[in-house]
Amino acid sequence: MFADVQLVVFCIAGSDYADVCETPDGKFANKMMEGAKLFESLVSHPTFHGMDFLLVLNKFDLLDKMVESSRLANCEWFNDFDPVVSRHSWQEQSRANNCATMGQMAFHYIALKFKRLFFSLTRRKLYVALANSLDSDSAGAAFRYAREILKWKEEMPSPDEDTLNTTDMYSTDLGSYSG
Numbered sequence: 001m002f003a004d005v006q007l008v009v010f011c012i013a014g015s016d017y018a019d020v021c022e023t024p025d026g027k028f029a030n031k032m033m034e035g036a037k038l039f040e041s042l043v044s045h046p047t048f049h050g051m052d053f054l055l056v057l058n059k060f061d062l063l064d065k066m067v068e069s070s071r072l073a074n075c076e077w078f079n080d081f082d083p084v085v086s087r088h089s090w091q092e093q094s095r096a097n098n099c100a101t102m103g104q105m106a107f108h109y110i111a112l113k114f115k116r117l118f119f120s121l122t123r124r125k126l127y128v129a130l131a132n133s134l135d136s137d138s139a140g141a142a143f144r145y146a147r148e149i150l151k152w153k154e155e156m157p158s159p160d161e162d163t164l165n166t167t168d169m170y171s172t173d174l175g176s177y178s179g
């Protein structure tokens with residue numbers, strides 16, 4: 001049924017780090033952690049063995065706003081997120097100086113967490129894009145990135161494409177594929 005699948009797109013909301021959901025056994029748990037568990041079970045499932053994955057971190061607009069008031073480190077999985085920030089308004093200052101905003105740093109950090117998890121399970125590279133689905137340009141950019149991945153795979157089947165180097169680990173550059 002999934003034999004012809006070339007790329008699995010897994011979508012998770014960046015804002016989930018500060019949200020809870022009900023688990024099947026009626027308890028409440030952090031939504032990002034539950035999402036990560038689901039991701040892990042899909043990636044580890046024999047059906048998806050050897051397949052490429054693209055993680056789309058959606059609701060980036062919410063993440064970007066929320067990390068100012070609700071610490072990313074409040075989510076257990078992200079408890080070592082500790083960027084050095086100025087006491088002055090970080091977002092305004094960053095945007096004015098063309099630096100990464102707290103939300104962008106949070107995105108890179110979350111992307112790296114998922115990349116490490118994926119690599120530990122598969123020894124392969126995870127592709128990551130961010131999206132704000134309410135903005136069609138941003139959502140379109142994530143899907144253009146998916147098409148690019150498929151094209152690269154067709155054009156450049158490399159014998160060592162399954163290996164992960166440092167550049168791959170950090171290949172979440174916002175400018176290259178997200179709107």
Ligand SMILES: Nc1nc2c(ncn2[C@@H]2O[C@H](COP(=O)(O)OP(=O)(O)OP(=O)(O)O)[C@@H](O)[C@H]2O)c(=O)[nH]1
Nearest residue numbers: 013021031057058059060061062131132133134135
């Ligand atoms: N701000 C913002 N809202 C979004 C985004 N994507 C979806 N939404 C809104 O989120 C709400 C829930 O939509 P979905 O994410 O499709 O639904 P869901 O996954 O069942 O619900 P959640 O668990 O709340 O995410 C809707 O009101 C959407 O319009 C986004 O990127 N940014």
